[in-house]
Amino acid sequence: MELLKERIRRDGTVKGTDVLKVDSFLNHQMDVALFEAMGREFLRRFADCGVNKILTIEASGIGIACVTAQSFHCPVVFAKKSQTKNIAGEVYSTRVESFTHGRVYDVIVSKKFLGSEDNVLIIDDFLANGAALEGLIDLVNQAGARLAGAGVAIEKAFQPGGDRLRAKGIRVEALARVKSMSEENGVEFVD
C-alpha cells in the first residue's frame, strides 16, 4: 500500500538492526485518516471472506483494528494481557513472547466473545517473529472459530514470522513489507 510505505519512508525511524519506530503516526500518536485508508485496503483484500469478527492484541493493535472494523461492520475483540490465572475456565488463554519487551505474557479472551460461530480476521500493527499472531491463532483455535486470515500494517519480511505462518497455510496480508532496514540507509520494501 503506497500511502503507508510513503509515510514510513518519511516519518519512520530505524533503531539498531530490527526495530522500526512509527510512533508519530501508527502506535503512539495515531493518524486515523491513514488508519481509515488501511481499513479499506484490508476490506478490499478480505472482502469475500465473510469476516464477522476482528481479533487483535493490546495495546498497539487496538486502534488499527477498531478503524478496520468500521469498514467490515463487525465488532473487535482484543486479547488482554493478564496477571490473573484462569481458574474458573471462562477465558481462552495463551502465552505470547513480546518482541519489543522481551518477556512472556499470558493473554486472554473471554469465552463470551469468541466462539465456533465466528469467522475471524486477526489485525495487528507489526509482524516480526510471529509470536503475537501465533498466540491469537491459538485463541481462535481454542474457540473452535474459523480463521479468515491475518492482516498486519507492517511486516518485517527479513524476520521469520510471515514465512512461517504462510507455510502453515495461513493467509497473511501485509500493507507494507520491509525487505531490509538500517539506521544509515533507512527502509527498503519488498515491492
Ligand code: 5GP
Ligand atoms: P512478533 O510477535 O511478530 O515477533 O512481533 C509483533 C509485535 O511486536 C507487534 O504486536 C508489535 O507491537 C511489536 N513489534 C515487532 N516489531 C516491531 C517494530 O519494529 N517496531 C515496533 N514499534 N513494534 C514492533
